[in-house]
Amino acid sequence: MPVLSLGAVDGQCFQQANPGGGRNLFAILAKDVVGNYPLPEHFNADGTELTALPTLVATKKWSQYLFPDGTLDYKIDDSGDPSFQSYKHMIEFMMAGKSKALRAEMRKYINAGALFLIEDKDGEYILVFSTDDPGFLKKSFALGKKGNDKRGYTLKAEVDGLTFGLVTLQSSLLATLSPNLVPLPA
């Protein structure tokens, strides 16, 4: 493996907006992905983009989750001692309310790992977790004491030991992605 020496990088966002937060969130169970994803051959040369989508079990699709504004977060840490380092992914979001549909969806995550795609404010799609190390959501529900206390689910998952950090889908792949959407209101 060649040594990749450091280069000069502009870490400012001079005259550019740099907003945080996600625009869309999609999920799929690791069991609904055929084989392992992502594998080393699914990355571009510098490991910053995925050049292939996962092969999904027939009829399965990524599912869209509409989350309350400002509740989605995604973090990556490099963790481990030198020579033992790998990546840690963390995702957190909320789902407001307690509808039967929401409860039924939350039930599907018992002992079931998932992968997530986050569309950020640049319109780029970030892959969270892998089939080797899927995220197991910890769900906590709060009824709220009264009034405008937040009633709903808070969902968190964190997994370490991943082989990749922040990676996005190559833009040419997006046209072939067809997730299940929450139906438009009638």
Next chain:
Amino acid sequence: MLKNYRIVDEDSHKNAGAIIPGFGLVPLDAEVLTDDMAKAAIAAKSPFFEEVQEKTQKTARLTGTNNDSQTA
């Protein structure tokens, strides 16, 4: 509404969406989408849209005329 384009195998895309350059995430619903969106999707090599062939339209019209004349 789509006029000169159609969604490939529309029935299998119930409640599904597509990501179209310049438009973002949109539902795969012929009633909601426009020809401009389908054209942009095809340009991005989306497999979910196809152009309605003009020849097919003419053939359909001719067939209709023949049927009408036969009926008459």
